[in-house]
Amino acid sequence: MMDLVYVAELYAYNRWANGKTLDAASHLSEEERKRPMGNSFSSLHDTLVHMLGAEWIWLERWLGRSPRSLPTAGEIADWTALCSRWKQVEEEQQRFLSQLTAPDLVKPITYVNWQDETWTYPLWQLLVHVVNHASYHRGQVTTLLRQLGAKPESTLYYDEKAPR
DSSP: OOOHHHHHHHHHHHHHHHHHHHHHHHTSOHHHHHSOOOSSSSSHHHHHHHHHHHHHHHHHHHTTOOOSSOOOTTTSOSHHHHHHHHHHHHHHHHHHHHTOOGGGGGSEEEEEOTTSOEEEEEHHHHHHHHHHHHHHHHHHHHHHHHHTTOOOOOOOHHHHHSOO
């Protein structure tokens, strides 16, 4: 079972790692970010849009809403739009997380997915899922960045955060 301190640490890491990922991608051109790469999603841009969309849709579900689709790469068409939307989702996510109480972590969250199926999980399981999902796709992004000749950032969170 999770506690609020762990949730805060987990999401501090997630924001930090997403920031490192976006920073590494920022050094590429728009053309490079949108180049078809034959990954789970066509391009680096499409992968990042998916990651952002997942962070957004789970936040919506935590808030009791059930969006029927993720934002598309066409809706988040360029780097500026992606970064702006990411910042907005992170701020809303942080606001939600900052208001959690310990009993909220075991509260059941019910949502309807894209197949019109209803699912219910305790909030803590969904919180873990979001960070695991992001970690999975950050690994894909790291590979794409290397294939595009960019240098991925280190993900040694505690090395960077530790006092020297």
